[in-house]
């Protein structure tokens with residue numbers, strides 16, 4: 001695998017592949033790679049000749065400086081994993097090159113960024129859209145792969161690509177979970193042992209809630225029961241639990257009160273201050 005820390009150098013490599021009309025699959029990441037990322041790479045390998053991965057912890061998408069400062073960084077280990085996974089090119093640029101200062105241009109995401117992740121992380125989706133747009137222009141991939149765990153991010157990027165007529169195909173890959181049901185996330189490394197024991201309980205309880213909703217129970221009631229169960233589990237482990245939202249939504253991220261086809265439950269919660277998100281189909 002080739003590693004490029006300079007954008008020019010990455011572009012040179014990619015230009016050769018493009019000249020040869022080789023399909024390029026692209027997996028943008030912020031590093032601290034885990035099996036979820038590897039599942040995106042596996043999927044990309046099935047569909048493309050060349051695989052490009054980026055590692056860039058994008059300062060623009062962190063509304064909380066503390067969260068940015070504490071974001072895990074494991075570049076050497078990541079490189080080994082990517083090499084083993086058969087990736088052709090890693091792009092790991094410096095922030096000063098990715099976002100030259102002063103920044104005069106940025107993406108501005110409208111209404112979808114007022115709800116859920118957008119509401120609780122002001123500016124987050126503007127930052128994500130800005131860096132993904134830059135990366136897509138740089139890499140020019142045939143297909144780009146995103147994990148369904150960040151379902152609202154998937155929605156934002158799909159809309160951006162449609163509205164700006166980007167030629168890239170967006171592929172959404174199912175969330176990769178531990179046997180317990182806990183979704184793989186770079187943030188899991190920040191959970192204490194006690195938090196790790198109860199982290200899967202949100203998904204487990206929401207899975208039950210989803211079934212009850214399908215079977216005709218009142219969504220708000222069963223979702224509240226699920227939240228209560230997680231709160232009780234956290235209390236037993238002396239872990240501080242809080243949540244930003246746990247809601248039933250439709251495909252346009254509108255909160256809904258009654259069951260119909262195509263709904264999801266989205267959730268964001270904290271365990272001793274570490275913030276996790278997840279979602280599942282109802």
Ligand code: PAF
Nearest residue numbers: 028029030058128131150
């Ligand atoms: O999902 C992520 O890791 C990031 O939001 C992304 C898409 C790499 C943009 O920085």
